[in-house]
Amino acid sequence: MTGLLIPDEGEVRVLGFDASKDWKKLSKYIGVALANERSLYWKLTGLENLEIFAGLYGVKKGKRRALELLDKLNLIHAKDKLVEEYSSGMRRKLLLAKATIHDPKILFLDEILNGLDPKSYIEIIEFLKELNQNGTTIVLISHVLHDLPQEARLIVMKDGRIILDDKLSKFKLDGGIRIKATINGREIERIVSENELDKTLIELTKSGAKNIQIERDDLYSILRRILK
Numbered sequence: 001m002t003g004l005l006i007p008d009e010g011e012v013r014v015l016g017f018d019a020s021k022d023w024k025k026l027s028k029y030i031g032v033a034l035a036n037e038r039s040l041y042w043k044l045t046g047l048e049n050l051e052i053f054a055g056l057y058g059v060k061k062g063k064r065r066a067l068e069l070l071d072k073l074n075l076i077h078a079k080d081k082l083v084e085e086y087s088s089g090m091r092r093k094l095l096l097a098k099a100t101i102h103d104p105k106i107l108f109l110d111e112i113l114n115g116l117d118p119k120s121y122i123e124i125i126e127f128l129k130e131l132n133q134n135g136t137t138i139v140l141i142s143h144v145l146h147d148l149p150q151e152a153r154l155i156v157m158k159d160g161r162i163i164l165d166d167k168l169s170k171f172k173l174d175g176g177i178r179i180k181a182t183i184n185g186r187e188i189e190r191i192v193s194e195n196e197l198d199k200t201l202i203e204l205t206k207s208g209a210k211n212i213q214i215e216r217d218d219l220y221s222i223l224r225r226i227l228k
Contacts (some may be wrong), residue, residue: 002032004032004060014026014106020193029105029106030104030105031106032108033096033098033099033108034110034112035095035112040091040094042082042084043082045083046078046083046086047070049083050066050070050097050101051066053124054101055099057102062101062112066101072127075090078090088115088124089117089119092124093120093124095112106136106137107134109139111141111143112142113142148168150167150169204211210220
C-alpha cells in the first residue's frame with residue numbers, strides 16, 4: 001500500500017494511485033512510520049531530522065512545522081539533542097513527527113506502539129486521535145489495541161487474506177460467554193450449546209458442577225482462537 005513492495009498479482013490502489021507504479025506521486029499524500037528507528041539520522045538533532053524531511057517533501061515553513069510537531073509530541077525540550085541520546089520512546093515519537101511533517105492524508109504505522117513506556121504510549125495515542133479527528137486516515141498495524149477509538153475499523157488477516165473486518169466496538173461487544181466448571185467436557189459442551197446463560201447455570205448446578213467460573217470473551221482471547 002505504500003509502494004515499498006510489488007504485489008505478486010493484482011494491483012493496490014491508494015487515493016486513486018497504483019501503489020507500485022505511481023509511488024512517487026503517492027508519497028506526497030501518505031506518511032509511513034516503522035518501528036525500526038534506522039530511518040532517523042542519529043548524529044543529528046531531532047529538529048535537524050525534521051527539517052531535512054520537511055525539505056524533501058517541499059513543506060513551506062518547514063522549521064515552524066517541525067517545532068509544532070515536536071511541541072505536540074512533548075519533544076520540544078529535546079529539539080537540539082542528538083537523536084542517539086534519545087530514549088526509545090522519544091525516537092518513536094520523532095518517527096511519528098517525521099511521518100506527519102507534510103500533513104499526509106493517510107498515515108501508515110507498523111508496530112509503532114509496541115514496547116513503549118506508558119508515558120510515550122499515552123502521548124502517541126492522543127496524538128493519533130487528534131490526527132484522526134482532523135481527517136487523517138490512519139492504518140495501524142499493531143498487536144496493541146488498548147485505548148484505540150471504539151469506532152476504529154479492525155481488520156484481522158491470516159495468510160494474506162482478510163478473515164475479520166468490523167468496527168472495534170462491535171467486535172468487543174460481540175464477545176461471547178465462556179464457562180469453566182469441574183464437569184465432564186462433553187456434558188458442559190452440550191449444556192452450553194443448548195441453553196442460554198441463565199438456563200445453563202441452572203443445568204450446571206443440577207449436574208453437580210463445581211468451581212463454576214463465567215468469563216466474558218475479550219478481544220485478545222477471540223483473536224487467539226481465530227488465528228490458531
